[in-house]
Amino acid sequence: MKNNKFITGMFFDDKDLIEAIEKIQEKGVFIFDVRTPFPVHGLDDILKYKRSRLPRLGFVAGVLGAICAFLFQAWVFTEAWPINFGGKPLLSVPSFIPVTFEMAVLFAAISLVFGFLIKSGIGPGAETIIFDERTTDDAFLVVIKEDENIEVKRAEEVLREVGAEDIKLVIPMLKKS
């Protein structure tokens, strides 16, 4: 992340933000990131983000949890330590259901949360770039990254044209880089 230059423009209403993003995209400028104080609906569609695969991860982990829990109980009662409860079958499936269900939920929930944290690159002690501290309050920030397609001046111009306020050039300094 050395010497990356980011140009940021600020908006104070989610409706203005969405209109501005559409205009910027019409100009063929790639939007590196958008920072918002709350989830703005429809933003991920406009920015053409792929649908998150987290639900799939949760499903797989849940199924895995259920299988593990069920097989473990079945093994305990038929192989490891079979106990005869008044002649009832050793493999008493109905009484395995609660633990199987709970383990499915536990596996799915833990994998979802860790999947979310890892995929987003956040977690305890994570170092992230905060372009402007107002974005967790009431500001909506559009971030454009300088690269071979767009230079700083052009990016600033584009942001000014769509009505962004407080246009700034940010060169983040990370400790680890």
Add this chain to the structure above:
Amino acid sequence: MYVSPIREPLVTGAKSYKQVTDDITKPMEGKPGKLWYAGLATALLALAFGGYAIFVTVWDGIGSWGLNRTIGWGWGITNFVWWVGIGHAGTFISAILLLFRQKWRTSINRSAEAMTIFAVMCAGLFPLLHMGRLPLGFFVFPYPNTRDLWVNFNSPLLWDVFAISTYFTVSLLFWYMGLIPDIGSIRDRLKDGIKKKIYAALSFGWTGSARHWARHESMSLILAGLAAPLVLSVHSIVSMDFATSVIPGWHTTIFPPYFVAGAVFSGFAMVLTLMIITRKALHLENYITVGHVESMNKVIIATGSIVGIAYLTELFMAWYSGVVYERYAFVNRAFGPYWWAYWIMMTCNVITPQLFWFKKIRRSLVATFIISIFVNIGMWFERFVIIVTSLHRDFLPSSWSMYSPTWVEVGVYIGTFGLFFTMFFLFIRFFPVVAIAEVKSVLKSSGEKFIKKGAQHEK
């Protein structure tokens, strides 16, 4: 977005996004008031007393409790079920109401979820103490041990271990993941210093990136989808501790839905009791409005009526089953030596909540506060009635007995109140009580400022 002008605003006082952040983080800035210190001191005192009672329980053994050979479950299990039930409102609000797209949940879900976590911690203490020797708690987990012995997966008591620990873990994850954007807000308001560093670490480096939000939303929805059946399963499994036994008064198939309704009922009552005070103390009247209280009262009346129907169904089935033991158990509940507990339960759970049919009472904070305390008491007695009156006269009249708690049992119960309130006071001091980001996301569709705009536009 067009919103009907008839619809009551969820956020009053024409707030802007910035004001939302300012208002909700305000109680966390500056020095806490005298009331907060007094509250925390009282809670710590109760906790210390509870700590002493726990010490006596462990040192002298379970004989220091008032239990005997006939009544093996007394206050300990009553309190366990009561506390678990209290926790259910938080998950109900944050998960089930999220799936039903109830926007009013955004103002109360954070604090209700916190109550869930604290209540489950209190609940978990009781089964552990009930074992008498704390290391025995280790044996409920299936781990490869030198005796080659595994736990009994056929037992509802073991299902409980899995249900409660899963419930606690999932609630904690769900709550904390919802909290990180708001901790990010606090971090960005603070000037450099040790406090900022702590909040920065707690915020997990939250940036508010649209990518993260998209993922966060998708995760929250799935977690809610998981938590919804989970919360139903937890109290169902708790009810099976009783329902799968052969004790008259316990051996009933309606127990799972009846317990779940009762849990949500008592949980909402506790949330109301605390939120009515908190909104006043932290000046959050614009966020937790009378409309919110009314919505919660509607849930109380619905679940309270389900509980009432369950009581009557039990009575009917006791008569209709033709089982003499079952019939006797219910006659004994209502007219036996513990008649007073039964009628306290009936009055507090079935009769007083019906007052909420009147709109005036439903929207009155004082009336709601009083009735919510009645419900808390009533639901405690429900568990007491189910446990103690069903046990105290068993199949063998020679072993009939009576039960009353010793100071040690009462002390442990007071101690869990201390634990709950200590956590709650620390929570309202160091974390935002209302979900800041979530309130902002419904502001345009439910804020007073925007609804009025819509109304004018319509003309």
